[in-house]
Amino acid sequence: MLPSGDGATSRLWCKRDDLTGLGGGGNKARKLDLLVADAIAQGADTLVTVGAAQSNHCRMTAAAGACVGIEVHLVLSGDEPELAAGNQLLSRLFGAQLHFTGVDPRHWGELEIAREQLVDELERSGRRPYGIQVGGSSPLGAVAYAEAYMELLDQCAERNVDLDHIVTTSSSGGTHAGLVAGRAIARAAGRPAPHVIGIGVAEGVVAGLPDIGELARRALDVLGATDVEVTPDDVVVDGRWLGDGYAIPTEAGDRAIEWAAAHGGWLLDRTYSGKGLGAVLAMAAGGELGRGAGETADDDEVNVAFIHTGGWPALFAPGGVPDDVRVASAS
Numbered sequence: 001m002l003p004s005g006d007g008a009t010s011r012l013w014c015k016r017d018d019l020t021g022l023g024g025g026g027n028k029a030r031k032l033d034l035l036v037a038d039a040i041a042q043g044a045d046t047l048v049t050v051g052a053a054q055s056n057h058c059r060m061t062a063a064a065g066a067c068v069g070i071e072v073h074l075v076l077s078g079d080e081p082e083l084a085a086g087n088q089l090l091s092r093l094f095g096a097q098l099h100f101t102g103v104d105p106r107h108w109g110e111l112e113i114a115r116e117q118l119v120d121e122l123e124r125s126g127r128r129p130y131g132i133q134v135g136g137s138s139p140l141g142a143v144a145y146a147e148a149y150m151e152l153l154d155q156c157a158e159r160n161v162d163l164d165h166i167v168t169t170s171s172s173g174g175t176h177a178g179l180v181a182g183r184a185i186a187r188a189a190g191r192p193a194p195h196v197i198g199i200g201v202a203e204g205v206v207a208g209l210p211d212i213g214e215l216a217r218r219a220l221d222v223l224g225a226t227d228v229e230v231t232p233d234d235v236v237v238d239g240r241w242l243g244d245g246y247a248i249p250t251e252a253g254d255r256a257i258e259w260a261a262a263h264g265g266w267l268l269d270r271t272y273s274g275k276g277l278g279a280v281l282a283m284a285a286g287g288e289l290g291r292g293a294g295e296t297a298d299d300d301e302v303n304v305a306f307i308h309t310g311g312w313p314a315l316f317a318p319g320g321v322p323d324d325v326r327v328a329s330a331s
């Protein structure tokens with residue numbers, strides 16, 4: 001149960017995509033399932049992707065490559081640290097080659113150019129590289145979360161849960177756009193279609209890059225669902241929880257990390273899932289999560305599903321947990 005400001009009780013459900021298994025789990029497992037299958041179908045012998053220094057997506061791509069026996073190259077922001085930690089440590093362990101660019105993690109354009117250059121270099125050296133864009137957030141990658149939306153609806157139907165809100169963290173946008181596409185499919189099929197709230201944790205997505213509605217439409221195209229409509233109302237990017245910027249911790253996020261650990265034994269990170277759950281807790285407390293698609297006459301309970309997208313390895317990187325957790329109390 002969540003503290004709620006509008007008299008209704010809010011029940012929090014957690015979609016445990018942190019437990020997807022691949023290389024420590026997280027949302028990228030679903031996307032990589034489709035992307036790596038595509039790479040293999042195209043005869044690729046190398047995966048090349050890109051991300052921030054502590055990218056979960058890169059770590060999971062490294063694990064995916066290890067599973068299928070394909071070489072993996074990761075183009076990362078920042079400089080090479082003396083000691084690898086967190087996601088970088090795991091990426092190394094999975095056998096990936098790490099390429100540090102010195103680039104600011106918010107400068108995705110520059111990072112993408114570096115990835116494309118590496119793809120060209122590998123091609124010239126005779127390899128068959130398959131490039132994966134930041135976060136795996138291509139239209140094909142987003143399809144994975146349209147499928148996840150339907151899976152979540154089925155799970156709720158099995159348990160007679162009338163879901164009102166689905167909340168996810170949004171950064172490179174594929175997870176969010178896929179859920180929006182899934183919602184559009186459910187609505188077109190006449191199914192209950194709880195709306196999706198994206199919690200923007202990167203400057204780009206908050207400013208409209210990528211365009212979540214457009215990415216959702218392109219995911220629908222991949223699925224051949226070209227007659228399914230995405231409306232402007234379908235796309236909610238809530239930028240209030242970003243704080244000072246991408247990967248800069250917030251008080252609300254840090255408190256959510258501690259709350260989730262203490263109440264569910266869940267591990268959240270300071271860049272993504274902590275800020276996402278921090279938003280859910282604050283919105284519930286402020287009475288913002290009213291009854292939505294799940295409303296029925298005798299229903300005074302609001303059901304909120306938080307997509308736990310993972311991110312725990314970053315807890316073990318420098319600055320990965322709030323100081324008050326890491327440092328023994330002097331009292």
Ligand SMILES: Cc1ncc(COP(=O)(O)O)c(C=O)c1O
Nearest residue numbers: 056135171172173175272309311
């Ligand atoms: C743990 C975690 N949660 C959420 C996200 C955001 O997902 P997306 O990039 O699809 O917006 C990411 C992206 O890297 C992530 O690593």
